Amino acid sequence: MGGFSVGRGHWSLDDRLERTLREVPFEVPAGTAAVTVRLSYDRSQGVIDLGCGSPGGFRGWSGGARDEYTITADWATPGYLPGAVEAGTWHVWLRLHRIPLHGLDYTLEITSGAVAPAEPVVEEPPHGERPPRRDIPDIEGMRWFAGDFHAHTLHSDGNLTIAELAELAHGRGLDFLAVTDHNTVSHHPWLAKIDREITLIPGQEVTTDRGHANVFGDVGWVDFRQPADAWVEHAERAGGLISVNHPLGGDCAWLLPISWRPRLAEVWSSGWWDRRWGAPLAWADAWRDDVIAIGGSDFHRHGSDGLPGAPTTWVLAEDTSTVLDGVRAGRTAVSAGPDAPLLLRLGDELLALDASGLVLVRPDGARQLIRDDRALVPAGVGRHRLETHENEVMALCE
Numbered sequence: 001m002g003g004f005s006v007g008r009g010h011w012s013l014d015d016r017l018e019r020t021l022r023e024v025p026f027e028v029p030a031g032t033a034a035v036t037v038r039l040s041y042d043r044s045q046g047v048i049d050l051g052c053g054s055p056g057g058f059r060g061w062s063g064g065a066r067d068e069y070t071i072t073a074d075w076a077t078p079g080y081l082p083g084a085v086e087a088g089t090w091h092v093w094l095r096l097h098r099i100p101l102h103g104l105d106y107t108l109e110i111t112s113g114a115v116a117p118a119e120p121v122v123e124e125p126p127h128g129e130r131p132p133r134r135d136i137p138d139i140e141g142m143r144w145f146a147g148d149f150h151a152h153t154l155h156s157d158g159n160l161t162i163a164e165l166a167e168l169a170h171g172r173g174l175d176f177l178a179v180t181d182h183n184t185v186s187h188h189p190w191l192a193k194i195d196r197e198i199t200l201i202p203g204q205e206v207t208t209d210r211g212h213a214n215v216f217g218d219v220g221w222v223d224f225r226q227p228a229d230a231w232v233e234h235a236e237r238a239g240g241l242i243s244v245n246h247p248l249g250g251d252c253a254w255l256l257p258i259s260w261r262p263r264l265a266e267v268w269s270s271g272w273w274d275r276r277w278g279a280p281l282a283w284a285d286a287w288r289d290d291v292i293a294i295g296g297s298d299f300h301r302h303g304s305d306g307l308p309g310a311p312t313t314w315v316l317a318e319d320t321s322t323v324l325d326g327v328r329a330g331r332t333a334v335s336a337g338p339d340a341p342l343l344l345r346l347g348d349e350l351l352a353l354d355a356s357g358l359v360l361v362r363p364d365g366a367r368q369l370i371r372d373d374r375a376l377v378p379a380g381v382g383r384h385r386l387e388t389h390e391n392e393v394m395a396l397c398e
């Protein structure tokens with residue numbers, strides 16, 4: 001038993017302006033073991049994002065990263081959820097991401113079969129050493145952990161497996177990494193199975209044309225089709241955290257209406273190319289007066305964006321399993337990298353590490369030259385930062 005269907009169509013710019021997300025229905029008969037969908041169009045002319053819904057709800061998303069997916073009971077294309085192939089009406093999700101003025105032709109091929117193809121074999125990388133930890137004192141039974149709150153894998157538009165990404169982050173000296181693939185949670189079940197001496201935090205980057213937000217924690221799939229207020233409500237209800245991502249970034253700046261502004265924000269991302277440009281800090285101050293600043297590399301692949309830990313977010317926590325609690329409490333700092341100049345709050349003092357010759361800027365604007373590689377200075381209330389004499393931001397501390 002099996003089935004094969006081909007559908008052809010044309011999306012116009014008017015179609016996109018009327019409704020960005022389209023759902024194309026198809027029927028899956030009882031006894032089906034595998035469903036495969038193939039989308040073809042002229043990629044030189046536009047971008048159509050791809051996803052899937054079944055009678056049971058969300059089954060996956062790959063955006064513009066893939067033109068094909070397969071779903072079976074035991075495995076699925078990265079970005080998609082394995083599980084029972086229910087009989088009934090399924091939908092191919094098509095988001096009209098970029099449609100030219102003259103429109104875009106497309107073809108959908110849908111195959112259903114009684115026999116599932118074999119799961120692809122994936123070779124995992126060898127495990128290497130972690131760089132030595134920096135000499136940072138514990139604070140009341142807690143320690144500062146180094147990590148990154150924004151990275152992608154093959155489960156969306158990255159090109160590394162989860163194990164490859166974890167190994168890369170571990171080799172750069174990180175203690176934790178949030179894996180935040182776009183509009184999917186297909187990577188979540190695998191995170192705890194990866195043993196690379198680094199804690200992998202479940203995350204998802206809720207992605208639209210008008211803004212991106214990371215949701216952290218094992219909170220289930222967040223529906224990107226809903227308004228941003230619904231994302232916030234979902235995260236709060238499920239005990240997770242939500243962060244506004246790269247709010248001033250190129251074609252993915254934050255433009256969405258929102259009633260309640262999240263306190264957590266990716267103030268420092270790899271897209272902050274010239275850190276003499278103070279707009280991200282000004283945005284954070286304008287967003288709300290108690291922003292908790294974090295950083296994210298937005299890593300996808302070597303040679304693109306920053307490597308994991310560029311920038312590095314430091315969180316004061318009891319252990320890596322409580323990192324999100326530390327973030328929620330505002331115990332964060334951000335540096336350009338795992339070994340870059342660092343500013344950390346140690347109770348009533350700040351530790352400026354490897355910062356000789358940099359300028360400490362206090363919340364009230366007062367400035368002080370740091371003259372030693374390891375200096376303790378009084379801490380005030382609010383965000384402090386380290387800058388060069390040319391006002392380039394080198395470190396932040398809440």
